[in-house]
Amino acid sequence: MKAIETFGEAFYEGQEPERGQMAGEFTKRQLFGGAIEVEIPEIFIDASQFRPVPDSQEVFVPNSGDTNISIVIDILQRLDLPDVDACQVHFDDVIDGRDALGRLFQVEGPIREFTHFGSTPVWLVQGTIASSYHPAPPPTDPNYFEAQKSLQYTFLLMAIIRLQEQKTDLLITVNCPITKPEDIMNEKRVWHPAYSQPPEGVIGAGTTALVDDTITLLKRGGATLEVKDWDLFSPED
Numbered sequence: 001m002k003a004i005e006t007f008g009e010a011f012y013e014g015q016e017p018e019r020g021q022m023a024g025e026f027t028k029r030q031l032f033g034g035a036i037e038v039e040i041p042e043i044f045i046d047a048s049q050f051r052p053v054p055d056s057q058e059v060f061v062p063n064s065g066d067t068n069i070s071i072v073i074d075i076l077q078r079l080d081l082p083d084v085d086a087c088q089v090h091f092d093d094v095i096d097g098r099d100a101l102g103r104l105f106q107v108e109g110p111i112r113e114f115t116h117f118g119s120t121p122v123w124l125v126q127g128t129i130a131s132s133y134h135p136a137p138p139p140t141d142p143n144y145f146e147a148q149k150s151l152q153y154t155f156l157l158m159a160i161i162r163l164q165e166q167k168t169d170l171l172i173t174v175n176c177p178i179t180k181p182e183d184i185m186n187e188k189r190v191w192h193p194a195y196s197q198p199p200e201g202v203i204g205a206g207t208t209a210l211v212d213d214t215i216t217l218l219k220r221g222g223a224t225l226e227v228k229d230w231d232l233f234s235p236e237d
Helices: 007-012 083-098 144-148 181-186 209-224
Strands: 026-031 036-041 044-046 057-062 070-077 100-108 122-131 153-163 168-178
Touching (some): 083 122, 083 153
Antiparallel strands (some): 100 122, 122 153
16 A cells, blocks of 8 residues: 655654644533543534434534535444454455545554553544546546546545554544635645556645644544543443
8 A cells, every 4th residue: 555655753753843723722622421521622513403413423513604524433343353454344345335446555554642541452444535426537538637637535544543452443523525626626635546656747845734634633633532421332242
């Protein structure tokens, strides 16, 4: 699987992205009736205030038009699979649920950012998904360059906490839609899942604030996510 260039460096070594709108705006949130705590920016609100959300899930969406990023926390039955295989299945489940095309860029771990979970394995999944109803033209298409500017996709960054004793996979996922032509063409760490390489024809740093924000959100979530009441998980005997 192709690694995202410089991603691990920014995530592991404590480097905060220089751009983006998430820094300095975090507040502690109570999840699942206070059984879990995590810090999330103030601009995000609980989606259950205006639409149904399953009891096993918490969803946060922005309350302004500054970003379309969303945060989802899931409590799922632990997959009886090796860690890497479980990561693949969880990613595939997201794609299947959205009837989408997906590209899994990288599975890496165990990562060490989730400090409240001790030696519990935590894995990081990086990929992109896009609608299956808008096929991407091949690079040989004469209109390829112009067409790819409108090929919207979503960068998905998922941490999977493998709670063996609780028979649970605890997931925290940050979904980052890449929709503006300038972001589609400039971002070179992730790209539309129909292609094996990033878009051509743009000279620049090859990074966007959107992906920086996504990294910041998951990084802060990892450092602050803490289970306060382990009775939340009810493993079967």
